[in-house]
Amino acid sequence: MPRLRPLLILCGSFLLAPPVQAKEDIHILFLGNSYTQRHNIPDLVETILEEGDPETDIHTSRVIYGGQNMFKHSTYYFSQTFLEQSTITEAEIQARIAKMKTFLQSDTAPDKEEWDNHWASLGKTKVPFAEIHRHIEKAIANHEALLKDNPKTEWDYVVLQSWRDVASEPNQAYAKYATRLARIAKKQGTEVILYMTSPETQNEDPVTEPLHPESAERDTAVGLALRKSLQPKAIVPVPLAIQKIQENGTDLVFRYHNDGHPNQTCAFLTTNLFYAAFTGKSPEGLDFDTIIENKVKNRKDPDGGDPKVVFEGKTRNYLQRMAFEAVQAFDEKAQAQ
Secondary structure (H helix, E strand, C coil), rough: CCCCHHHHHHHHHCCCCCCCCCCCCEEEEEEECCHHHHHHHHHHHHHHHHHHCCCEEEEEEECCCCCHHHHHHHHHHCCCCCCCEEECCCCHHHHHHHHHHHCCCCCCCCHHHHHHHHHHCCCCCCCCCHHHHHHHHHHHHHHHHHHHHCHHHHHCEEECCCCCCCCCCCCHHHHHHHHHHHHHHHHHCEEEEEECCCCCCCCCCCCCCCCCCHHHHHHHHHHHHHHHHCCCCCCEHHHHHHHHHHHEEEECCCCCCCCEEEEEEHHHHHHHHHHHHCCCCCCCCCCCCCEEEECCEEECCCCCCCCCECHHHHHHHHHHHHHHHHHHHHHHHHHCC
16 A cells, blocks of 8 residues: 555645735725825825735725815815715715705805804905815716715725814814814714824925924814814824924925925825824834825926935934824823823
């Protein structure tokens, strides 16, 4: 009889090999404007989170309207539809499309008092409603596309971006409408990430002291209040991070000269802030180092430089460290309240 024992041992070893463990899927929806779209912040967040935890598979999507805020996202573009896409019915989507079409029939906001109160809380008056018609048209098109192909994604997290809409008064502007969207998210079982941008403090030239510190302090205070009331998964404190970097003066600049948007340095800082706030860990030591501007002219960024910037050495280490320190400082402020 043939001797089969060696073959049986080999087969047994093969059968007992441990199965390959599937990665954990995490789905993140970003609601925002060009401060989310420029440099493809969702893609950068996906890259850095996957590097930090190779056992996760991050999937990101975005709903973007240029120059728009959470007030208009929630009130006139019904971006909550995409947050609710796993449960919303076709009839509900059609009803929202019909509602948006009625908005296009007038140059006056349907709730003029709410419209005026929102802008008054930001120190603005007589903001024309008609200027958002083109965004409403885009929102209608986005809803119609969802009707044709709804992936029914169940979001683990939603990112709510601020932008020139942080009011000094409590429960106004960003705080009010981020809260509205956060409550919708909670009903879907989705956790919230608050992305606090900082357009007023981003310096285009070297500074010897913080630029508009009152703006950074106001935004940080609003973020702290929202942390207490909403208990979000994370808050990305860009205003506090830039203020800390500028405290003793800095040659680093965070926006373009020829464009009011964050530059590659700000995008790198922001991505590392996302990592530190989301994971509670420092991004120091991660290989993530590259930012590419995605709005180019003649293959140049808005200031005529290379769209691709690779952060190396002391600059990379410093920005990674400052991102973590800013998140720690934010947490300490929250605990001291």
